[in-house]
Amino acid sequence: MRKLLAPILIVVAIVLAACGGGEEGSGGTKYLTIATASSGGTYYPIGVGLGNLWTEHIDGMNATGQSSAGSVENIDLLRNGEADMAILQGLIGAQAVGGTGNFEGNAYEDLRSISMLWGNVEHFVLMNDKVETGTIEDIAGNTFSVGPQASGTEQSTLIMMEGVGLTKDDITPEYLGYDDAVSAMRDGRLDGGSTPGGTPVSAIMDMYASGVDARVLDITDEQLESINSIYNTWYRFVIPSETYPGQEEDINTIAMPNFLGVPADLDEDMVYELTKTMYENLDQVHEIHNSAKEVLLETALDGLPAPLHVGAYKYFEEQGLEIPEELIPEEAK
Template sequence: MFKKTVALITIALLLTAAIAGCAGKSGGQQAGGQKFITIATGGTAGTYFPLGGALADIWNKNIKGVNATAQSTGASVANVNLLKDGKADVIFVQNDIAYYAANGTEMFKDNKYEDIKGLTTLYPETVQIVTLAGKNIKSVADLKGKKVAVGAAGSGAEANARQILEAAGITYNDISAQYLSFAEAANNLKDGNIDAAFLTAGFPTAAVQDIAASKKIELISLDDALVSKLMEKYPYYTKIVIPANTYSGVDHDVNTVAVKAMLAVSSKMDEETAYNLVKTMYANLDRLKAAHKAGEQIKQETGKEGMSIPLHPGAEKFFKEIGK
């Protein structure tokens, strides 16, 4: 009886080790014939979260054996760390942040992560500087001496805020920097606790719509000189216009800049899984469009535009098949 018990325990341990081994090779946890895919998104008031939920739905319904779930996170920088630590399998990330991680620069200095690979780029992530009417803030220069939400500490939005302020000759010493998430920034603007907020997301952004529903908002335009200086040092930015009436009460075009949202995975993910994920996503774009307006800008023909890191072999296979 004792020998039989020991044998059963040994078999159980071997099976556990085998499952763990498969998970490490695939980049997704495997158990009982299922492949568990964790999708790291962003805050619930941003764009990543609804799109991540739609992706999970697409993959669950169309890829046999996949069990995908989307989780709310601190977005780009936090997501890279989750991927690196094996706590996420697919991440939403800004293309500039992915580049910093792969090359060990900016917030990833001395913390290089070469295993991060691109799956596809998605849509422009627009830097939106939001304030309230009556604050008398018409330009970036007017932010001096103000309480400004610059994004969650160490986030992609925070890096964008810091770089734009730098291009305007402003440092955090010139403002009262508040490290707040999208949702926190919206609440604090409405309550009058801050004067302005930097948000980086596809527009229209739920957090901005939320503010505009109860307050008269203004979006700050970036002048050409500032944009040129910014793009000279940080080439991942592109010029973009937020059209008039995107948000309630903003009846004019707003000139600003954008980076690119993208999906990234670990080099440890197997080629077949990566290939199936990107192929299935592009075969079900209507679901992404239904989840968020930014989904309308996701197209397979532009899926490599702005790709700042090497593609995963599975993604590379897909784009070669479609001639891109």
């Protein structure tokens, strides 16, 4: 019986050591699990790549990315101690901290930020013959795709509309994917649509390249402020001229961050080391994925919806970053 139990107990011990919490396993190894999203998207390869980076550069660290259902589930994984870190959409992070939207009455006030990673750039597109002011308020009175039903695109689009005083009643809503929206615009069946993503968005490349008589709308500073009064997670983003074929002028839009989130009680020294290692090896970070090229010290705090983890706060303070009051963690005050 003892011979049978011995190997089983060894396996159980290894599994328990590898579970979350950023805790040390046998031999002082620190295990870190990073919740991402489905393996076919951007979150997963970036999470896996960061895990490999930290495992390579931090002595005794074993960090691994794990697939998940995405940002909403990732909040629950962090809250329940089933993951130590997660990549999160800014809007979902803001809802979790505030106990609104997907987390109505179920706030996760212990959520902390490490860094903005890359942004989902807002592209509200509209046929030129419908453009009046050149800003997103021009979608009023038109047929407009808000994104597939129940998608992150629909959620963020409706909040942005609310920020400029519009609801679905002010448009004729459609629920199309990006390529289908551009195709419908080309065929004259749709006036515009919302297609957020990292630049350049392929559907918008196609829109400009195929001669659809449409443009990406601007967002003013006043509109940005009003949108952020609902969920404070967007930041200014300028799409440079010639990003898209025939785009002769800069587009003044906004973006929402995808960011690294952790529980407030994750070890301070560990988070400091994770943050420092990421920013001291940016050449390697930028090789992980095209979107990871946006990981830069000068944009690390853009749009973060939750206060910094005290370990990350310590690193950014050392680097001389000006840290907004709302991002200073209670643990550092």
